[in-house]
Amino acid sequence: MIKAVFFDLDGTLIDDVEARKRAQFAVAKFMTERYGVRLHKAAELIAKIEEEMDMARRYRREDRWRALFERLGFIYDGEIGGLLTKIYFAELMEAMRPFKDARVLLSYLRGRVRLGIITDTDGEPGLKRERIKRSGLPLDLFDIVVVAGEDTADTKPSASPFSFAMAKLGLGPWQAVYVGDKAYADVPGAREAGMYTVIVHRGAHSEPKSPEQRPDLMLGSLAQLQFVLRWPERALR
Missing domain, CATH: 3.40.50.1000 (HAD superfamily/HAD-like)
Incomplete structure (x- = not known):
C-alpha cells in the first residue's frame, strides 16, 4: 500500500523554465552594463553553463560565475560573483x-x-x-x-x-x-x-x-x- x-x-x-530564462537574462544584462559584452551572447553562454553544470550536478554558484568570466575572457571577481547570485535568485523567486x-x-x-x-x-x-x-x-x-x-x-x-x-x-x-x-x-x-x-x-x-x-x-x-x-x-x- x-x-x-x-x-x-x-x-x-x-x-521554473521561463523564470530561469528571466534570471539568466538579468545576469546577462548586468554583465553587458558592467563589462560591455553583447547581451544575447552573455545570455546564451549563461544558459549553456547552467545546463552543463546541472547535468554534472555542480550547484555552487561560484563555479558557474567563474566559468562565465573565464569564457568571456575576464578575471573572476568574487564580489561580483556574489552580486550575480543575488540578481539571479531575486529574479528566479519573483518569476517561478x-x-x-x-x-x-x-x-x-x-x-x-x-x-x-x-x-x-x-x-x-x-x-x-x-x-x-x-x-x-x-x-x-x-x-x-x-x-x-x-x-x-x-x-x-x-x-x-x-x-x-x-x-x-x-x-x-x-x-x-x-x-x-x-x-x-x-x-x-x-x-x-x-x-x-x-x-x-x-x-x-x-x-x-x-x-x-x-x-x-x-x-x-x-x-x-x-x-x-x-x-x-x-x-x-
Whole structure:
C-alpha cells in the first residue's frame, strides 16, 4: 500500500523554465552594463553553463560565475560573483510559479497520503528552502522537505536523499513513490533506494537514456497520478 508520495521541486511542482530564462537574462544584462559584452551572447553562454553544470550536478554558484568570466575572457571577481547570485535568485523567486497540475494533485492528495519534497541544493546553504517558502506551494501539506547536498552529503542521483526521507517518516520503500521530471536525476537514486518511480513528461530531460533511468511509470501530467494511486497494483510494477 502506498503511504507517501515524494516530489522533486523544479520542473515537477514548480514551473521554473521561463523564470530561469528571466534570471539568466538579468545576469546577462548586468554583465553587458558592467563589462560591455553583447547581451544575447552573455545570455546564451549563461544558459549553456547552467545546463552543463546541472547535468554534472555542480550547484555552487561560484563555479558557474567563474566559468562565465573565464569564457568571456575576464578575471573572476568574487564580489561580483556574489552580486550575480543575488540578481539571479531575486529574479528566479519573483518569476517561478507552481504548475496548475501540481495544485490539482496536491489538493487531491491532502489527507490521503503523506507528502514530501526531495530536491537538490541551489549551491548556497538555505537558499533552496527560501525558494520553497516563496514558491506559492501549500507548504502545510508536506510532512518533510529534504534538500539533498545540505540535509544529506550527496545530491541526486545518489540513493541517500531518498533513503533519508523514508527513514525520517518511518517508511519502507515499497510504501513510497517518487515523482520527478528528469529521468537522469530523479530515477536512478529513487530506484536504488527501492521506491516506485514516476516521471512527468515535461521535456527532453524526461526521456530515459539508459535502463537505470527508466521509471516504473511515465505520465503526461501530475493530475494523472491521482488515478494511478487509486489502483497502484495495476500501474506500478
